[in-house]
Amino acid sequence: MTFEELDLNDNVLDALYDMHFEQCTPIQEACIPQILRRKDILGVAQTGTGKTAAYLLPILSLLDDGGFPHDAINAVIMSPTRELAQQIDQAMQGFGYYLSTVSSLAIYGGNDGNRYDQELKSLRLGADIIIATPGRFISHMNIGNVDLSRVSFFVLDEADRMLDMGFSEDILAIAKHLPPTCQTIMFSATMPPKIEQLAKTLLKHPIEIKLAVSKPAEKIAQQAYLCYEPQKLPLLQHIFQEGHLQRVIIFSGKKQKVKEIHRALLRMKVNSGEMHSDLSQEERDEVMFRFKSGATDVLVATDILSRGIDIDDIALVINYDVPHDVEDYVHRIGRTARAERDGRAITLISDQDVYYFLQIEKFLEKTIDKLPLPDSLGTAPPYAIPTKTSHRPSSHRPAGKRGKGGGRGKPSAPGRHKR
Template sequence: MLFSETTLPAPLLAAVSAYGYRELTPVQQQVLPLALAGQDLLVSAQTGSGKTAAFGLPMLAGFIGQTPADGAIPKALILTPTRELAQQLATHLSAFAHGSALRVMAVYGGANFRPQRQQLQQGVDVLVATPGRLFDHLSQDYLNLGQLQCLVLDEADRMLDMGFIKDIQRLQKWLPAQRQTMLFSATFPPAVRQLGLEMTQQAQWVEVAPDHSGASIDQQVLLVPKQRKAELLAELVGKHNWQQTLVFVNTKEAATRLGAELMLDGISHAVFHGDCTQGARNRALAGFAAGNVRVLVATDIAARGLDIPALPRVINLELPVEAEDYVHRIGRTGRAGLDGEAFSFVSPQELPQLQRLQQALGVQLAQSTPAGYEATAPLPERYRTGTGAGADNTARRTDKKHPRHAPRAQARFSKTARNGTHRKPQR
């Protein structure tokens, strides 16, 4: 189905066309007519399925022609778990609202409170917020939700994981009884299901089957000794001149260690995890999206919601514990009809975990061993002497003469290789 065949107002159709959207995704086909009719909805759909347009376009359609907001009295509130997702939603909705008088803004923690308050007072029609900062504004009476027409809870299962469910439940006292409510969640555990029933009235259930196949994503498993994962990553980036690679690890400590390893190899990178300041996170994402950063090392905080246009590849330096997290991670690539590739670095010790992952997803991933990384290959000198950094020990360099430049097994990169042209061994 084409967007031009829907009943969306002309300004929205023009904005959608300018945005590059032509055909509706499955979730949009199911949600759009129900949302346009004002129906409360409980929607099970994966990240990357087109949810933002599914709830955003009908929501904006209802506001076109209404008097613009006067002060901090929004017509719609979208609650989302993370700052980055709040920023992205606001960006997308602002693009959809282009050409109308509707004003969209985001409020989130980690940013200065006062400018947000001042912007709210200037008027906002659609407010995107994280729970903590939303309650900061509500508790100080800087925000009035008494005229809210539409409430959207996005990534509800993620908000449950982050402990926001009770905050959302107590939000009820600020909300008008008559409103449209739409709840979106990748999964519906009992707590999320109960929350949905509490927040909605006679809601329609919409379930879009998750695509675990990663049909537009070439998925491969690279078998590599655990301590040589960082070495392999650096070699692939240089050998193939990769300019934009998102690398997932499981912990903040692992992200920091890998960042140190990439720095020693002269590969431009940024680290993205929950302990980074908001400014650092913004700079990391901006640099990566602009192509100024070749490798973004991230924990699962980046697995949900982040929309990096035309991201060519994702690497799981460490396998996630849950199959669902694997789907979210690789879902950062292969978006909007584009192809992508996902590599998982798996050590012999992780093969049982890989098997469980494949069984949960119902897939069999192609496996290969990169040349020089076979189990029988001799370890480089620095691993034999215990000075290797690797994926587990990145920060510890004990070469006495050159503590920050211990030799690598597979050759260092020349200056031209680090700048992204070609790679040759330094002699």
């Protein structure tokens, strides 16, 4: 289905035309008509399916059509992180390019006093759309800066992630101040019991729209190495010696491991940066700026970066460890081969992670190519699930090593065009 076939405002369609948006994704095709009909929505869809446009486009269209107060907050969009809030705000600027009467404001922590004063002024004037992280928004509410009595749209983006980050009480506190007529739209990548309970609390007779986890793009060249844990760092050095040194993200599930990998890469003279939850917001922004600008070649990150970060030119993703969730694997390697580019994903499979990688292959319905270890690293473990009584022969360990436990932006061309 094309966007032209949906009942969207002409000004919104003009912006989509300039941005070369033509075909709807499945989540957009399913959600946009229901939101335009003012139905509550429970959407289960992973990052990268186009869900930001699925709720922004109909909300912008309805606001531009009129009938909403100009001196009040009309829509509140909650985001788990500053990075995602910024991306939603950028998408808003693009989709709302021709909407001169619809204003927006992004509210998130880690800003200086000037930014806070700007937020305060916009809140009091009544920005149409507020895009906010829960903590910063609650701080404004607690000192009386926010009037939610006339809000018409309440959106929870990546609700499961917000709950994982401990924002459940904040979300419920915000929801208590919304009028009973408010339309609520909730998106989550997964549907654990806590999300089901939140949906029952907040949504009124919702339309449920569930998309299965998408398989990775076929143009991603997926490969893997079987290796013992102590072989992984030498293996990284081997990969980089082959020339894969630019636009690389290395994922690990633990922030302590991310720090260790980053330090090891610096010792190898690799120009790397690290991204994990121990960094302040200012430090995260600096790390991302350096990586996006090309000042850093390799970024080592926890899964904080696997969802919702829009970087189009990643050439290689390395899974230093195997994600225990298929969706996490899809999100990680989905950082490459974006915007019509090719990409490569390499996973390092320790003997303790064979089971999880077998589950990934089962989901993908394909066998990932296993590359041979360099001769200098010794023998690789078998591709078999170890039993409780199995042990690691000492000849399989590298000499002298001890094993460890195992959006788019603003349209480029202003002015309307006929479609």
